[in-house]
Amino acid sequence: MKPEQWKICAIQMDIAIGEPDRNRMQVLNKIRAVMEQEDKPDVIVLPEMWNTGYALERIHELADEQGEQTIQMLSALAAQYQVNIVGGSVAVREQDRIYNRVYVLNRQGQIVKMYDKTHLFRLMDEHHYLTAGEALGQFTLDGVSCGVIICYDLRFPELTRTLALQGVEVLFVPAQWPHPRLHHWQTLLTARSIENQMYMVACNRVGSSKGADGKETSFFGSSVILDPWGETLAGAGEEEAFVQAHIQLSLVEEVRGRIPVFEDRRETLYGAVGPNTAVLPS
Numbered sequence: 001m002k003p004e005q006w007k008i009c010a011i012q013m014d015i016a017i018g019e020p021d022r023n024r025m026q027v028l029n030k031i032r033a034v035m036e037q038e039d040k041p042d043v044i045v046l047p048e049m050w051n052t053g054y055a056l057e058r059i060h061e062l063a064d065e066q067g068e069q070t071i072q073m074l075s076a077l078a079a080q081y082q083v084n085i086v087g088g089s090v091a092v093r094e095q096d097r098i099y100n101r102v103y104v105l106n107r108q109g110q111i112v113k114m115y116d117k118t119h120l121f122r123l124m125d126e127h128h129y130l131t132a133g134e135a136l137g138q139f140t141l142d143g144v145s146c147g148v149i150i151c152y153d154l155r156f157p158e159l160t161r162t163l164a165l166q167g168v169e170v171l172f173v174p175a176q177w178p179h180p181r182l183h184h185w186q187t188l189l190t191a192r193s194i195e196n197q198m199y200m201v202a203c204n205r206v207g208s209s210k211g212a213d214g215k216e217t218s219f220f221g222s223s224v225i226l227d228p229w230g231e232t233l234a235g236a237g238e239e240e241a242f243v244q245a246h247i248q249l250s251l252v253e254e255v256r257g258r259i260p261v262f263e264d265r266r267e268t269l270y271g272a273v274g275p276n277t278a279v280l281p282s
């Protein structure tokens, strides 16, 4: 049965580029610390590409083969602490392909969803190294309809809208969103939350790392939990933090009832979301 409320914890952390063993140890210790709190969370969320960072030039050698190490660790933790884990994303190798993949584990430690980032971020050369996913990230945890998108996916309102139309009430957004685009991050998260009347749990990394071009990229954190009105329930700055909030699950239905945008949509005017019907200049 669907709970009345959930406690969510987003683990905002630094990531050591190209050091999966060190990052796994960090994640293990942080999850243990979170679960030692008196008021334990129901769902833990991690940031994007937390095993390798954006070490794209060595990604074939560093990525987790079939996700085995990630699955083993997160599944054991989920079962031990009986907590749901939205496992951020990790670089996973499947034969000669690399995916930027989220594993979602339930309280029994079972995988309930695998989602591969569908929109690859050209500005960081993802399209040269990674393979895009072809499926949406909808799943159920404790009877709650949830969705996941990864970082740059946030710029595609059709994706979040499609998930909302599938009934998603809580959307998770693992990210490595860098400076100087804090304004985009905050605005897009708030807009997606308000227009889709859903909870938004966005978990970004902090720290900085050097890319293949030798340039330093720094990440502003600013992880946030928004309610279906787009109001901030919890947020962080640029330091490592546990971003935590209790969310009232019935609020989604209440907000959708107050301002019934899903009933008021004029699909016959602007088409169903889904296939790309945009007319581009020739």
Ligand SMILES: O=C(O)CCC(=O)C(=O)O
Pocket: 121, 124, 150, 151, 152, 153, 155, 176, 177, 178, 181, 184
């Ligand atoms: O869209 C952006 O500005 C940031 C996206 C990004 O860094 C990513 O998808 O990894």
